[in-house]
Amino acid sequence: MRPLDALEQTIRERADAARQGDGGKSYTVKLLTGPLEKLCGKVTEEAGELVEAASEQGDEGRAHFVYEAGDLLYHTLVLLRRHGVDLAEVEHELARRFGISGIEEKASRAK
Template sequence: MAESGSESKFKNTPNPDGVLALRRLMDTLQQRAADRPPKSYTTKLLDGGIEKIGAKIREEAEELIEAAAEGEAAGREHFVYEAADLLYHTMVMLAWRGVDIDEIANELQRREGTSGLVEKASRAKKESTE
């Protein structure tokens, strides 16, 4: 995100429909997790559990990294496509674990305005006391 007083480097303005699309996708994934329709790619992933979903997340993360290396002009569309794939597969994992996207949004909101270094240090302290 852009620092205060500087111009945003993002080409798209905030899109409330995009947030709604994530909500609709989460609802669909949760429904697939409950119903397990037999001819659904999502069902196939869910039935494969952590191994199958995890493998897809790893694969999509690698593809996203490769797309990022393509450069701005040639690779932007490919990068967005791969980022969407990674997000979809991550959300499948959320549905598999019974975690809603709102829980992730709440955690991000909790971290908002906190330095990443401070947040990481607080996690390290918490983990060492457990």
């Protein structure tokens, strides 16, 4: 199982536990059940930290960039779960875009 699939499964299990009132002290459960604005704020924060880390040089900068990418992916997966969206749906959307220029795809959404 790919790490992203395993993480998605863990988040799904936490969501199920939260629905049953058994979330414990899970950070994931707090994100899933707390105010949507807080979770969205975390995604925004992590995206900003990733962008900042992108300018860091050397091995330490690269390691920090990878770390922040992991944080952003985690929080994005939690946000997807909160909306009932599986990673496979996003993968299908990305696959749909193969062979379509980015300019054409963007123009098709503007109509």
